Amino acid sequence: MIDFSSLWVVSDVDGTLMDHSYDLTPAKETIKLLQELSIPVILCTSKTAAEVKVIRKELNLTDPYIVENGAAIHGETLKRVNGEIILGEKYEILENILISISNEINYNLQPLNNISDQEATELTGLKGHSLDLMRDRHWSMPFLNPPENKEEEINICCKRFGVEIFRGNRMSHMLSINSNKGKAINALKNYSNNPNIKIIGLGDSPNDLPLLLNSDYKIVIPGPGGPNLKLIEKLNEYSFTLATDPNGYGWKSEINKLINNLVLNKR
Template sequence: MRHIVYSDLDGTLLNEDYSYKDAKPAINFLLSSKIPLILCTSKTRAEIEVYREKLGVTDPFISENGGAIFIPRDYFTFDYDHDRSVEGYNVIELGEEYADLCGELKDIRKETGYKIIGFSDMTAEEIAKDCGLSLRDAELSKKREYDEAFTILGTKGQIDEVFRSIESRGLNYTVGGRYSHIMGNSDKGKAVDILTELYKREKRGSEIKTVGLGDSLNDLPMLKVVDISIVVKKPDGLHDPEIDLPNLIRIDGVGPVGWNKAINELFRRKIW
């Protein structure tokens, strides 16, 4: 049997300080066991590439909430459909163009009169201060291609109205820890399904079992389509109450601490 691990970054593999130190033993285990670790996150390609290098991961990754799948060239031994090739990757694009999404968000802001602030409206310095990022990391977060991160300064009713307006345009949104995201007809789950099918083609004749680790509601599409769904605790010591799936595993541990424990129990102790 072959396992594939799909993981969110912020709040899951990374803690509030963007550290993965507590998950390093489990990461090293996956690498040494040649178990693919697919980073599936709201982060941009530029941001993910930094973490892939730090972690030593060479597997494909999913950027911007399922906006695109980046597959290293020659990773699979067969040809497959993809939309473009760039900087050593074959790219399967599922999301809308960033400029179009920013335009839609500006139209909604104009129509409603609400204070909607997107990353495209902010400087790298402002993003760094608000998110606790270094200036360099904030600059990487602005290199968006398939979704726009935004916040709404308003009441719950106003926020819900903005979300309804996004849906009325045939677009999707997801609510993250610090920012919401507007995107096209894409999500983490659709990207995971496509990539898993490629692995099944590559390992024809072998059973594939997928594992998904997340912490918040924007991970739900991913958690719905994997075989083993795991959520880690948030910094307040609780699991996200909005994530509720049959056979969901709620691991006892915050962020990377829970991540490390989950991988250890799954592969070493073989609890599930």
């Protein structure tokens, strides 16, 4: 039996709640249903707080939100300075670590914030002011995906510098070892002082693994070409649901099915 006051939907955004053309339409009706049931919808994304504020306004969300891959939690109801819980390390410190690792592996790991507007648009689909919002980053370091044959060297360096790297579909993200999406979820649960919370977690790429591993209901959202196989491989020993439809359509379908099942079970 599920108490809806103790049920949270925690969702990745890019490739999960919406496709890479940034269309939120498929999920909107389901989000309204969740709001009617008083189920929080907590966005948990690599995006910046500035970017998420725009999305929350479009979706009429007022729940706390997790940004920069779990490096910070924001929310108007958080009783913290500026409504923030900070788990990550400062951007400038992470940038210096990225430079040091680049020197050690003899390969230039390029921060997302340092590429040209044209390159950023080609990579992300964002333009104009949206690029400024994307670059308003404080607690994480996204960078262009390195060649896979460099990953082992990079990971060895990360252990020395106290950071972790999560590889997404379009870029990699460096974080302090004290922050990731899973640690942010647990920090928010601890803050809520409610030990009975059940998490419905949704994600689409390996950087969502900490989110999914810290969820009671794990839902993998595929892209138009199918699911991320690296994520599936890492989840193989766990119970999870793979949506049949891509992006927001899969999000909508799986949330609706799960909520209907939980409602029936409650009755």
